[in-house]
Amino acid sequence: MKRWSDPPLGLKALRLGFQMMRAVSPDLALRLAERIFSTPRRHRTPEVELAAIHQGQSTSIRANGLRLQMHTWGEGPAVLLLHGWEGRGTQFHAFLDPLIEAGFSPIAFDQPGHGYSEGHLANPLIWTEAVEAVASEIGPLHGVVAHSLGAVGAAMAMTRGLNVPRAVFISPPPEPDPYYSGLLSALGLPENTHQAAFQAFAARLGIPWDQARLRSLASRLSSPLLVIHDRNDREIPWSSIAALAPDWPSARFYSTEGLGHRRILRDPAVGRQVVAFLSSDKTSAVLPFHGDGPRSLEWNLFHRDLRSA
Numbered sequence: 001m002k003r004w005s006d007p008p009l010g011l012k013a014l015r016l017g018f019q020m021m022r023a024v025s026p027d028l029a030l031r032l033a034e035r036i037f038s039t040p041r042r043h044r045t046p047e048v049e050l051a052a053i054h055q056g057q058s059t060s061i062r063a064n065g066l067r068l069q070m071h072t073w074g075e076g077p078a079v080l081l082l083h084g085w086e087g088r089g090t091q092f093h094a095f096l097d098p099l100i101e102a103g104f105s106p107i108a109f110d111q112p113g114h115g116y117s118e119g120h121l122a123n124p125l126i127w128t129e130a131v132e133a134v135a136s137e138i139g140p141l142h143g144v145v146a147h148s149l150g151a152v153g154a155a156m157a158m159t160r161g162l163n164v165p166r167a168v169f170i171s172p173p174p175e176p177d178p179y180y181s182g183l184l185s186a187l188g189l190p191e192n193t194h195q196a197a198f199q200a201f202a203a204r205l206g207i208p209w210d211q212a213r214l215r216s217l218a219s220r221l222s223s224p225l226l227v228i229h230d231r232n233d234r235e236i237p238w239s240s241i242a243a244l245a246p247d248w249p250s251a252r253f254y255s256t257e258g259l260g261h262r263r264i265l266r267d268p269a270v271g272r273q274v275v276a277f278l279s280s281d282k283t284s285a286v287l288p289f290h291g292d293g294p295r296s297l298e299w300n301l302f303h304r305d306l307r308s309a
Helices: 011-024 026-037 047-055 089-101 124-138 149-159 177-186 191-205 214-220 238-244 268-279 297-308
Strands: 057-063 066-072 078-082 105-109 143-147 167-170 225-230 251-256
Touching: 011 026, 026 177, 026 191, 047 089, 057 124, 066 089, 066 124, 078 089, 078 124, 078 149, 089 105, 089 143, 089 268, 105 124, 124 149, 143 149, 143 268, 149 167, 149 214, 167 268, 177 191, 214 238, 225 238, 225 268, 238 251, 251 268
Parallel strands: 078 105, 078 143, 143 167, 167 225, 225 251
Antiparallel strands: 057 066, 066 105
8 A cells, every 4th residue: 555655746736736625625625635545556567477367367357337357377266366556466476376286276356446457446445346246256265365455355355244264464454544644644634634534535435444444354254364474564564463463363474574565475485375374274175166257167168178279
C-alpha cells in the first residue's frame, strides 16, 4: 500500500484544490480523498511475468460488470494467489513451479484497476468481491496465498463465508489506517478529523471500518495460517504483525531478513515455506476439477490437448 511521506509531484496544487473544495463542501472534499486513495497506478509487466503467463492458460471472468484477467497453471487442487496494491497476479511467478511440482494448481488474477483487468478503482470491498467472484468460478480452494493488501481481501472474504482450509499471508497490513491517514495529512486535513474521515469512507463502502482491519478480522477466523514477513519491510513494519498472534491462535510466523516488501515474493526459501505449509494437509485436498468453468475437467483436458498439439 502507498505511503504518502514523500509527496508526489503536484501535491501542493492538489492540496490547495482540496482545501478550497473543503471550504465549500467538506463531504465533496472527503469523496475526492477517497477517490485518490482508491485509484491504483498500473505498472509495466516484467518479461519474467510475461513468460509465466505464456506457461499457463489465460481466461477472464466478470465481477461487478468488470472483466478480470485470470491465469491458471497445473492440474491439482486449487491454490488462489492474491497480489497486493498496484501489483499483478503474476508477481507470484517464483512460486509457480514449486506449487505445480507439489501437485497444486496455482491460480492468479488481476484485481480491478490492476494489471490486465478492467476498472479504475480499488478498495477493500472491491477486492473482497473480486476474490469471491473468482473463488465461485474456480470452485473449492485448497488454500490461499496473499501478499500485502491481498491478505485483507482474503480475510474479509473468509469472514463472509469463503472456505479457505489453509491461508498464507505474506507481508500483510494489520490495518489501512496509517496509509489513509498519511494521504489525509498530505492533503492538509487535521489529524483530529481522520477518524471521522475513516468512518465516512466506510459508510460509503457500506461496511464498518473494522472490516478493513486485518487486526479486527483475525479473531473471527480459525483456519490454519502462515504469516511470512521481512524484518526490513519499509512499507509494513515487521513489529506490527505481532498483533495478529493473540487474535489468530492457529497462526504460525516465519520471518525473513533483507527481502523487504516485494523481493520476498521471489525468494526460493519463502516459496519452500509456502509449499510445505500447504502440503501439510494435502490428504484432505479438494478435487482438482469442478463445475463448468476454467476448473472443469472438460476445460482442462481441452487445453491439455492444445499444449500437446
